[in-house]
Amino acid sequence: MNKQEFGAFLRSRRERLRPEDVGLSSGPRRRTPGLRREEAAVLAHISTEYYVRLEQGRAPRPSGEVLAGIVGALRLTDAEADHLHVLAGTAPMRTRVHRRDVRPSILALLERLPRTAALVMSAAFEVLAWNSLAAALMEDYAEVAPKDRNLARRAFLGPAGPDSTPLYGVFDAGEFRHHVVMELRATLARYPADAAVTGLVDELRDGSPDFARLWERHDVQAAPMLTKTFHHPVVGEITVDCDVLTLTDRDQRLVLYSTPTGSPGAEALALLDVLGAGTDVYVV
Structure with missing residues (x-):
């Protein structure tokens, strides 16, 4: 697991999201871009402490269930989800269906x-x-x-x-x-x-x-x-x-x-x- 790259990728995906993108209110006192770490943690169904350690590169390899929660919380695309699993050193959990619409x-x-x-x-x-x-x-x-x-x-x-x-x-x-x-x-x-x-x-x-x-x-x-x-x-x-x-x-x-x-x-x-x-x- 590439812990530093994993944490940096999480941070970049969290900071690009707006609170309204995930159904939250931005509020008057928000000073940092994107979601707060505690908001991302709640959406991923993990503790804030654990999420912070993931972003800081101090946590052990997360389980497939944790990664699936993060993928949903940060609204990752299929390509981003695959990259997250590569950084974590795990195989992605596949839930999507194959496409039939032709470009x-x-x-x-x-x-x-x-x-x-x-x-x-x-x-x-x-x-x-x-x-x-x-x-x-x-x-x-x-x-x-x-x-x-x-x-x-x-x-x-x-x-x-x-x-x-x-x-x-x-x-x-x-x-x-x-x-x-x-x-x-x-x-x-x-x-x-x-x-x-x-x-x-x-x-x-x-x-x-x-x-x-x-x-x-x-x-x-x-x-x-x-x-x-x-x-x-x-x-x-x-x-x-x-x-x-x-x-x-x-x-x-x-x-x-x-x-x-x-x-x-x-x-x-x-x-x-x-x-x-x-x-x-x-x-x-």
Whole structure:
């Protein structure tokens, strides 16, 4: 635990808050900026003496419950809460849910990307937005129920049950399933109280022996998938470059399928672009 940095960070977050930010009256005799130490202590449900010792770097490492109280008392953001836990040398207590709203600038980017199939996935593999070329390459997600837009569920349970054909005809379906399990384990660690995440994991463990087997391996390091080959019902076999960009502010993934200029895949993707619905962007 970095006690001095921990105390300095607490002090800086306390001093930026106004009493009215936490429902308190500022009063006529307030001479210091922000909250008083005793006010912060009351809001965090700890003693004033203990809080003062924390700010002065004289207290032992606080428990997870104390840190959770401080996070709420000082109105810390997710990033600030994570930093507080890093300074304390503890793992943060996760209570938030994963985000499903896509940034408008990303939606605009999907529309502008030339000859690129693109989609945005949540941390739980939900397809949140996609362009028309992605719909042509895989499927039009607007035509399926929201539950079936989850790629983890589709990979292990399929659109018609666990014995369905491989995911969109991809040749590396087994590798993708392993990737899904590792990513979902990391997602569950970040959102252990998110019912959508815990429910999905339980559903997959109960419904897919393959998922249950892979889950018990406790693998956490997912290898990057640099290329992917689809067997498309219209254009046949098509190999694309697969790039996944992390949108850190919302814990989402921007997945891009593209091809080198002049390659057979580029010709197939161009044909799909013509057969598709133009440059529309779809959002769930």
